[in-house]
Amino acid sequence: MPTSENDSPPVYREIAEDVRAAIASGRLSDGDRVPGENDLMKQYGVARATARQALSVLINEGIVVAIRGSGVYVRAFRPLRRHGPRRLSRELWGAGRAIWQADSPGGSFETDSVEVAEVAAPAYVARALGLTDEAAVVRRHRRYRLEDRPMQLATSYLPAEFAAGTAIARPETGPGGIYARLAEQGRAPAHFTEEIRVRMPTPEETAALHLSAGTPVLDVLRTALTDDHTAVEFNEMTLDGSAYVLQYDFDA
Amino acid sequence: MPTSENDSPPVYREIAEDVRAAIASGRLSDGDRVPGENDLMKQYGVARATARQALSVLINEGIVVAIRGSGVYVRAFRPLRRHGPRRLSRELWGAGRAIWQADSPGGSFETDSVEVAEVAAPAYVARALGLTDEAAVVRRHRRYRLEDRPMQLATSYLPAEFAAGTAIARPETGPGGIYARLAEQGRAPAHFTEEIRVRMPTPEETAALHLSAGTPVLDVLRTALTDDHTAVEFNEMTLDGSAYVLQYDFDA
DNA sequence: CAGTGGTCTAGACCACCCT
DNA sequence: GGGTGGTCTAGACCACTGT
Structure with missing residues (x-):
């Protein structure tokens, strides 16, 4: 049996993709605040760790930065x-x-x-x-x-x-x-x-x-x-x- | 009060540092297997998620790769x-x-x-x-x-x-x-x-x-x-x- | 002081690799 | 089939940022 492609990606990836799309589309732009852990937990009905994992994907892609006590923000590239x-x-x-x-x-x-x-x-x-x-x-x-x-x-x-x-x-x-x-x-x-x-x-x-x-x-x-x-x-x-x-x- | 430097780093970073040092020193080299989740849990007495977090640091640094069902391995650079x-x-x-x-x-x-x-x-x-x-x-x-x-x-x-x-x-x-x-x-x-x-x-x-x-x-x-x-x-x-x-x- | 992200525990089920 | 990493839950305490 060939590897099937129809298995859906994990939840945390879908959440990350939604946020990424919001940034790519310009709905969120440089410096804007993106939904935080609590927001994602409510919006998607997931546990804290799952929301964190979604954010960590974006953080490791370098497209957002987390600031402790404040929130998560879209990152700019001004080289x-x-x-x-x-x-x-x-x-x-x-x-x-x-x-x-x-x-x-x-x-x-x-x-x-x-x-x-x-x-x-x-x-x-x-x-x-x-x-x-x-x-x-x-x-x-x-x-x-x-x-x-x-x-x-x-x-x-x-x-x-x-x-x-x-x-x-x-x-x-x-x-x-x-x-x-x-x-x-x-x-x-x-x-x-x-x-x-x-x-x-x-x-x-x-x-x-x-x-x-x-x-x-x-x-x-x-x-x-x-x-x-x-x-x-x-x-x-x-x-x-x-x-x-x-x-x-x-x-x- | 100035920011004190004496607070110890989180456990997962110390674990990551130990593994990183083993690689840098040559004790582990290209393609070698590094301690997996279960190994780290036993060696350091931490929970699964903490061991995973330590490994994820190294994975995101690009110095090791995880292979599902097999283990975690030191990565080579042969460009x-x-x-x-x-x-x-x-x-x-x-x-x-x-x-x-x-x-x-x-x-x-x-x-x-x-x-x-x-x-x-x-x-x-x-x-x-x-x-x-x-x-x-x-x-x-x-x-x-x-x-x-x-x-x-x-x-x-x-x-x-x-x-x-x-x-x-x-x-x-x-x-x-x-x-x-x-x-x-x-x-x-x-x-x-x-x-x-x-x-x-x-x-x-x-x-x-x-x-x-x-x-x-x-x-x-x-x-x-x-x-x-x-x-x-x-x-x-x-x-x-x-x-x-x-x-x-x-x-x- | 309320809200945020950072760290950590103790479980669970799954898909996959290897023997 | 036993071991591995991958995903996910439901809690907890902490440090820090804001008002």
């Missing part, structure tokens, strides 16, 4: 735009071709909880930088905030060979940041490669980025190379997935 | 690599600099459930293509599979003005696909822009891509432009976040 290469951007913006509405950074990024240390390179970092395993590297960790909202975590690694003892190994790197310091050494980054993946955050990341449930993060791993393709920096970034749209422009 | 521009790739691969281990497509992609139709352009599509609202476009929807595993959904839009009545508007577009057909018309794509965001999937996407809980998706919105920056195609892709690593190479 920042992060550009890879900017070459074509202006032409495209001129034509109004950006798809997702995105805020432009009103204020500027603030840097937070900077930690600098000289450490032995983990295997994947050594590989990215073309170093031998456990080679000494300068590690710079920091958090970026925009108007008090944490947006991303970043950890840079640079070979200690040329980074140790320079401004690169100090919390304050001076005007232009580490790329300016690299340029002064004749190691200006000329080529970049970025690898991107998505995943759900760890509890530590959830805390550090103030993520609500159902928010994935983007891992962006960037390797910066000089003109002659020597790797000079490896940067491991973790971005709040609800806060960013990434844009890349390139030629065929 | 494919999707390249944007390929220019630098060879140099970097040569240096062994790829970070995430990724399979290369053993077989080739198969295309699935192709749907072609001529429709009125939604507002965001019209904007991307530089058309007036509701202008006629050819819409091509399909699913890509790799050895029976669905990997991504894609919907392309091309102005009906030059796409209608051509091979582009047929399910089978012939060798080289729609880009080859565009080139034959003197509209070869020369520039691309891609916007990437990340989110949790809709239930429809979960079904179409066979996603397990805790798997985010990547939305990739690509606009293809000719030499003179006329938009000729807008492609909306939804990728299984557990199946892909994206790579972009570019110059400063």
Whole structure:
């Protein structure tokens, strides 16, 4: 007997679907309150746990947020735009071709909880930088905030060979940041490669980025190379997935 | 009184943390069975619902999968690599600099459930293509599979003005696909822009891509432009976040 | 202080996998 | 058939948000 499709979905899914439809249709929109546990219990005649389960589906989908003592609300998506290469951007913006509405950074990024240390390179970092395993590297960790909202975590690694003892190994790197310091050494980054993946955050990341449930993060791993393709920096970034749209422009 | 930090986390979080630590430490690795509901109830002396809640945390983090009637297992991450521009790739691969281990497509992609139709352009599509609202476009929807595993959904839009009545508007577009057909018309794509965001999937996407809980998706919105920056195609892709690593190479 | 969501217990029945 | 996860009920106490 073939798997029959006529068995109805569980109640909690149907409830979730009703609420989801109300949001998709625009009957409920950004910031609106959605029916809470007690509402759903009455409306559908179900137990508390079932109403909760329906809401937890929507929370884990990231389309609503629960606020203790207050209610459950429709969540908005208002990301920042992060550009890879900017070459074509202006032409495209001129034509109004950006798809997702995105805020432009009103204020500027603030840097937070900077930690600098000289450490032995983990295997994947050594590989990215073309170093031998456990080679000494300068590690710079920091958090970026925009108007008090944490947006991303970043950890840079640079070979200690040329980074140790320079401004690169100090919390304050001076005007232009580490790329300016690299340029002064004749190691200006000329080529970049970025690898991107998505995943759900760890509890530590959830805390550090103030993520609500159902928010994935983007891992962006960037390797910066000089003109002659020597790797000079490896940067491991973790971005709040609800806060960013990434844009890349390139030629065929 | 300031918010005190000394209140212990709920039991279910501590249980989840224990299991997570076992996975992170390597005591449990890809595909291993993790303690199930009954195990956790006994080990921690908690009720069924509490053990379930602990497991649901890990499931929604995407680090384990539950299989009905069998158990709960550690999940692996073995993605494919999707390249944007390929220019630098060879140099970097040569240096062994790829970070995430990724399979290369053993077989080739198969295309699935192709749907072609001529429709009125939604507002965001019209904007991307530089058309007036509701202008006629050819819409091509399909699913890509790799050895029976669905990997991504894609919907392309091309102005009906030059796409209608051509091979582009047929399910089978012939060798080289729609880009080859565009080139034959003197509209070869020369520039691309891609916007990437990340989110949790809709239930429809979960079904179409066979996603397990805790798997985010990547939305990739690509606009293809000719030499003179006329938009000729807008492609909306939804990728299984557990199946892909994206790579972009570019110059400063 | 009433209402909200967060945690937890102690049951129950079911569908499914595996042996 | 025994064990597994999936759904659901009917309670309880708590912490927090609002007025």
